[in-house]
Amino acid sequence: MTDVLILGGTGWLSGRIARRWVDEGAAVTCLGRGSRPAPEGAVLVRGDREDADVYADLSRRDWDHVVDVSSHAVRVERAVDALGDRAGRWTYVSSVSVYSDDETVGADESTPRHPAASPADAYDYGAQKAAAEDAVMRLGERGFIVRPGLIVGDGDPSDRFGYWAAAFARASSEPVLLPPLEGSSAQVIDVDDLAAYIVTATRSGVVNGVGDEHPLADVLGAVRLAAGHTGSVFVADEGWLRAHDVEYWAGPRSLPLWLPTEMSGFMTRSNRAFHASGGRLRPLTDTIERVVADERSRGVDRERHAGLTRAEERALLSDR
Missing domain, CATH: 3.90.25.10 (UDP-galactose 4-epimerase, domain 1)
Structure with missing residues (x-):
């Protein structure tokens, strides 16, 4: 049985991902603050990602797959530091907002990004996602980054x-x-199509998860x-x-x-890589x-x- 840890799993998209994993027969653990329930069949571990020891128990075991959707780079970096060595695969849900070019029609995953945010910067969604991507990219072939557009x-x-x-x-x-x-x-892109892709995709690197x-x-x-x-x-x-x-x-x-x-x-982003890697709409x-x-x-x-x-x-x- 596949052991999956979803950092979140109680929100709109992350909850759909958790439910899809449960339907696929995985053992699903969701880390959340407890303000919303995890999908039926998943285990909810209550914790605040701002707490320094939130990953203490989770880092004592191996995970076949970790999924993160956070738009706060520091949280993603801390998670990778704490759990990266225990994860067989790590999927990060980023955004096409990381791209600095919003004019070119049909641009693909090679399009330049905004500079990654530093801790001293004021919050900017695209820059935060870019910095979070950098943390996941440290995992090499185990890391997979999906960049959705409008879900x-x-x-x-x-x-x-x-x-x-x-x-x-x-x-x-x-x-x-x-x-x-x-x-x-x-x-x-339909939220359920995106969730299905995240659960079933087997490649690494970066893919625009767009319709x-x-x-x-x-x-x-x-x-x-x-x-x-x-x-x-x-x-x-x-x-x-x-x-x-x-x-x-x-x-x-x-x-x-x-x-x-x-x-x-x-x-108008290119979704050729999405279709080529099994994405279905x-x-x-x-x-x-x-x-x-x-x-x-x-x-x-x-x-x-x-x-x-x-x-x-x-x-x-x-x-x-």
Whole structure:
């Protein structure tokens, strides 16, 4: 039986990874603070990764596979120092945010990264992920780094992809505000497809764990169809959105999936290595249907971490 240690295992992605490992018949241990349960069939070891002795018991045994998703480089470095010699394989879930080039279309894993963060630096997500990668790379052939882009699916806590399911569903027959579509792409990966890849991949090195590239217009059109929206749409241009203080990508008062022109390559990364190493992607329509159902279940008018409120959207549409 494969002994797997997941540093986390109770969050959205790490929990899906833990569940997939359990389904594959592995003995799964999750290290977490205990604020959320581990998936059924996994063992939860309570511990805070800020504590100096958190790995004391875990480092007394060998692990066939260790998985880490942390976005804090110091935590990853401490884990590698404490457990690296006891791990047969180590997978680190990084991010395409490590890349310093967001303009080149179709860029692969050789694209230059941001400089790795040092302890004295202010927190920067991409730089933290780069420094964490460096720690895992010290393990040589035992280390594997997966760089996802936008991860989507039911239960997504970021609210980015799900925003569009909610926006179309809540509007029903009323208008919906869309970002610029011409020349824009969307590239997402289903959380369960990513979890399956992390569990089954056997290679080392670095792979972009990203989905296939689709025209943004097609993706939003598919979400609109699944949500049953029958109203009109207003496609705004970038200048108009900026003039009306609408943010891109994420956060309050934003239009998720919209990226400015200087980031035209961000959602067009090459996934050739992903496919060549066994990565499989379900039809995007299947993911969309699941996300629409999930948004309806959680409430399309709930408070969100990303997107416009319906009141904000109506105000913007009245000023077009």
